[in-house]
Amino acid sequence: MNFPIKALVRWVLILAAMWLAGCTTYVQTQVTAFSDWTGSDATRTYAFARQGEQQNSIEQTTYETLVANELSKYNFRQVPDASANYQVALAYSVRGDLVTVRQPVYYDPWPMYGPYGRPYWGPWAGWGPYGPWGPTGYVDQSYPVYIHALQIRMTDRNSGREVYKVIAVNSTGDPSLYQAMPYLTRSALANFPLGNGTVRTVTLPVDSSGGVSNETAASLNSNGRNVAPAPAAKTVD
Numbered sequence: 470m471n472f473p474i475k476a477l478v479r480w481v482l483i484l485a486a487m488w489l490a491g492c493t494t495y496v497q498t499q500v501t502a503f504s505d506w507t508g509s510d511a512t513r514t515y516a517f518a519r520q521g522e523q524q525n526s527i528e529q530t531t532y533e534t535l536v537a538n539e540l541s542k543y544n545f546r547q548v549p550d551a552s553a554n555y556q557v558a559l560a561y562s563v564r565g566d567l568v569t570v571r572q573p574v575y576y577d578p579w580p581m582y583g584p585y586g587r588p589y590w591g592p593w594a595g596w597g598p599y600g601p602w603g604p605t606g607y608v609d610q611s612y613p614v615y616i617h618a619l620q621i622r623m624t625d626r627n628s629g630r631e632v633y634k635v636i637a638v639n640s641t642g643d644p645s646l647y648q649a650m651p652y653l654t655r656s657a658l659a660n661f662p663l664g665n666g667t668v669r670t671v672t673l674p675v676d677s678s679g680g681v682s683n684e685t686a687a688s689l690n691s692n693g694r695n696v697a698p699a700p701a702a703k704t705v706d
Contacts, residue, residue, distance in 0.1 A: 498656035502663035516553035617649035
């Protein structure tokens, strides 16, 4: 059977692209923590503190729910402000930017062949790119990127002393802060409490619906002080 080499290369590339499309994608979040934490499990009661426009914000309530779910894994209990030992304040933002990436361009070494190895000519002759074959050039392409940030600040309600502050930042191609917030909250509070001055990267998988994978959630221990991330949730100190 005379099967053209070029057609075989095309099918290998197509299958590779289909395999990659089915792979798990990840969101990486950089976490920075400042800690003077001395609290015990018995004193882990808190209330959210709101500032200005946060007072009657549905968005604020939504994000507080996410944070509360993560804090509950470390025996924190949300109570009325008057009986709380800690106040938890949230600050968050999203800003857009452009990133320019220099990418290689591969030229078709067999421009006279069609998609299935059949020769033809014209402006669409051949598919390309075909990997490392043929002369290579470079082109600069710009892509929009959105930087999402979340700060969680915990203070002693009686003294006003700051006891814990953690900042989580990630960047994706999605401008929605709401879509990024599950990754920010889970990354920010993983392994609570982190040591003072800790800087690390937390990697969380994305499930098929675009949310944080249940594989990660299922492996978090709700009773531990220092909860290790799931095998799929990688941290780099």
